[in-house]
Each structure stands twice: as structure tokens, then as C-alpha cells.
Amino acid sequence: MADDTRFEWFADTMGVRAGERVLELGPGSGASLTRLAARLGTGRIVGVDRSATALARAERRCAAEIAAGRVRLVEGEVAKVGPARLLAELDPGDRFDLVFAVNVNLFWTGPATTAWSTVRECLAPTGRFWLCYGYGTTDSPTPPIAQLTERFAAAGYQCTTVTTDTLLAVRATPLT
8 A cells, every 4th residue: 555545544443534633653764754734735744753754855855845835844852842832833732633653663662651642741631642553464563452452541632543464553642
């Protein structure tokens, strides 16, 4: 499955809508940024990645969207960058309608306490948090759902999964 098709499926599954404020954790070279920016219209997507090399590629790939103000890039690890720096990419007082990550293992391989806290502080009260996995091929590994569920619960979230033969999307909803 081509990246474009994969990112379209993720965007459909997450319910990306025009005008939203979106934060992507770990956008790499920006393939998803360009796809989602097209859906957002007047909205904005901010990508935060720890790799300066990946962000340089994203900057080249998303040059038109960056110039138009629809894409912004932040270098650093989400847990170290912190919510104030990420929210500074939005209008004062705004929060993100959607926070998501594609093939980022941080949230299921360990407790990631600071990263979960950052996500919680960045999300609008009705915001959505999704973790998406898979490369669109039958040999692409996805994390075990039971382990994801355990990590989500430990962070104060319940999870709902949506799958295809090769892709997994998991929505995190705060426990009440």
C-alpha cells in the first residue's frame, strides 16, 4: 500500500476535518503532513520530531504548506519539548483538536509518563488522540493490542481499535 493510501485511511479513521488544529508526533519526512494539510484547509498541522534530518526532509516536502502557514515543524522529543512549546504554534488559548502518531512506539513500549501528560495538556477538551501503526504491507508488524490496552489504562485512557488486514489505528479516550 502506498503511503498516500495508508495516510488517507488513517485520516479517514481519525475523522480529520477542515479547520482543525492537529499535532503529529514523529512525522518523519512529512508524507503524512502534506496529506493531512490538504484536508485541513484553513486548519493547521504541527509536526514534532526528534530527528533534525527528518525535519529537514519534511521542510523541503512541505515547503508550500509551511509558506501558507498550514504546516509548522518543531524539533525535539515530545516529552522534552513540552506542551507550552507545542501550543505556541497555535493562536493564544487554542489547543489541538487531534493529536496522533504513526508508527511511534513510545506509548506502548514503556510508561512514557511525560509524553502522555504532554498529550493531555495539548488536547482540547473534546480533542482526540490516535496511535496508528502499519506500513500497508502484510509483513509490517503492529504492536500487540493487549499491550497497548495495558499502557493506555496505566496512563488513564481506554482504547478503541480499528484495523484492516495491514493497518491498526487506536483511539485513546480519557477514563472518567
